[in-house]
Amino acid sequence: MRQTYLLAIDQSTQGTKGMLFDQEGRLTARCDRSHAQLIDEQGWVEHDPEEIYANTIAVVRDVVEKAGIDKNQIAAVGISNQRETAVVWERESAKPVYNAIVWQCARGKQICEEIRKAGYAESVRESTGLPLSPYFSAAKIAWVFRNVDGVKELARAGSICCGTIDTWLLYRLTKGKTFATDYSNASRTQLFHIAALSWDPELCKLFGIPLDCLAQVRSSDDYFGETDFDGYFESPIPIHAVMGDSHGALFGQNCREPGLVKATYGTGSSVMLNTGDERIMSQNGLVTSLAWCMGGKVQYVLEGNINYTGSVIGWLKNDLQFVQTVQEAHELAAAANPLDKTYFVPAFTGLGAPYWDSAATGLFTGITRLTGRAELVKAGVDCIAYQVADIVNLMREESGLAIRELRVDGGPTESTYLMQRQSDILGIPVCVPQWQELSGMGVAYAAGISAGIYEPETIFSCVERTDYRCNMPQEESRELYNGWKQAVKTALNHE
The missing domain is CATH 3.30.420.40 (ATPase, nucleotide binding domain)
Known part of the structure; x- marks a missing residue:
């Protein structure tokens, strides 16, 4: 009987892993590629989204070659990702307007302090389940809107996308056809109402992030489109699961x-x-x-x-x-x-x-x-x-x-x-x-x-x-x- 494999991409803070699991659920092969940790004199932490995407393509090739299997035996893909790290990119070109701002980076501290002083800290927590903090994605995205030239204007024209690393990878892997995230990742942005299960318009306004810049939120086991990994596969394969890494581990x-x-x-x-x-x-x-x-x-x-x-x-x-x-x-x-x-x-x-x-x-x-x-x-x-x-x-x-x-x-x-x-x-x-x-x-x-x-x-x-x-x-x-x-x-x- 011909073996079937599931491909997992685990995009973490230090690097990206590609893993193959057989139809009995056993780990068959794993390959890793690290990416640069961009840290400046202020202690701000960034990643290059293009490097992360390139490494994603590379680890898929690496793990298939290491396992020595026929690519056509891979039936579906799942993606897990470092949480809270935020990317903002142009909708048409899919080019980042700035590096990814990593979850460890506290540059949004002043933005959070403004919101706290305005008396909204508790309402943020009630809506999102999270304490108001630059740790989460909202303040990071807000910082890009405030500090990167031209982003506000592009957003007004409907030309900006923003989201967590899963959203960025989905967008690039599907050539812009899928602009989506899952519930687990959305709940870590500090923009998602975890009782209403939707983006919170009041919080988006509070952080200065237009609602239409945010991705569609889907079930973690939804169909997220298909990808040929930049032509590596002759026929595209479906992406059938997306979760933040801690949530993926809970499920695992x-x-x-x-x-x-x-x-x-x-x-x-x-x-x-x-x-x-x-x-x-x-x-x-x-x-x-x-x-x-x-x-x-x-x-x-x-x-x-x-x-x-x-x-x-x-x-x-x-x-x-x-x-x-x-x-x-x-x-x-x-x-x-x-x-x-x-x-x-x-x-x-x-x-x-x-x-x-x-x-x-x-x-x-x-x-x-x-x-x-x-x-x-x-x-x-x-x-x-x-x-x-x-x-x-x-x-x-x-x-x-x-x-x-x-x-x-x-x-x-x-x-x-x-x-x-x-x-x-x-x-x-x-x-x-x-x-x-x-x-x-x-x-x-x-x-x-x-x-x-x-x-x-x-x-x-x-x-x-x-x-x-x-x-x-x-x-x-x-x-x-x-x-x-x-x-x-x-x-x-x-x-």
Whole structure:
């Protein structure tokens, strides 16, 4: 029987990945291309949209050649993308008017401050589920309209398009035939009303962005047109799924039901809880977004982001030189004296959810004569598990949902010590999948389901997982977590 493949494009902050999944849902091949990080003296961060598009075409060629398959065996494409990063381009020529402004870039801070001073911060949050911030796309697009010559005039003439990276790629891949985005990406722009499920005209006016410059919003498993990847395919292939990368990972983790939660461990960490059709507005700094719209059904999420998790290990390695490799850090943590009670609070630039104190500073606390290099490293590794536990516990409290396990992905999940510690602190199983390409896998599976190639109830069964189960007495776990809370309290007591 002739094999059928699904192609996934995962366009992330550092680069673009091309992945092929077979008709059983197994990862067959992957190729990556990085792109330049354009950072100026102000710390503003940009990407070249043309380079991103060129790399997208290139990784498709690369992965097909690496897999050694017939191109005609590829049945459909799914796209996942870095969220919030914004592009503005001319409708007719499809040429960017400026570089993509990356989610990390805070140049829209003044625009947000103006809106805050005008008294609209809470109405922005009520409409979008997001705190008013230059982190999201709206302030970035508004900055382009204000600062790039000729953009306002072109917009008045109906000649400007703007959107997130998925919208840019769809436009270019379909030669301008598809100007669209999906619900997950739209919900991260700070221009989309997540209850009305439409662009918010009042917010567009507030940010100075004409409504007709924004893309059509479609279901995440919609048909988004077709592409031949600049002539690489003799016959065009359909694009059947689009999602933001964190949402793709949530889907790839099979968190399709309320109460299912995933954590992605990287430089920082993203924790996302599926809340089903209930739009829960956090009172403690979590954000509310759309998970996706699949099969005509919208689902919401609560999301918490942690600034410093994997980067703490980098700090121990590069700045303090306590270890030479990341692996050594985890090995030292496992070998440390279990009676030591040292904690590290990584408030390098304040503390985020659920504490929200920008003046907090980092500290080691609980140091005794038992404390040595291994114990300090262990405190650095453990703070990752404690911070994720803070978010999961807050999600449990605010949603009222019974969270029975944590599904995880990202490089640090290779650490047996950290994953066991995470399970012990949370008191629930922690599940690590065999593949780490969860964003790409998510959109490949969504595209395959949409195209009728995968069965939604069986496709996820091909993913094997390693489960870490709590083996620490509840009293000991509670005592350790209470010690962490006390350490955080010390970091917050900065007056």
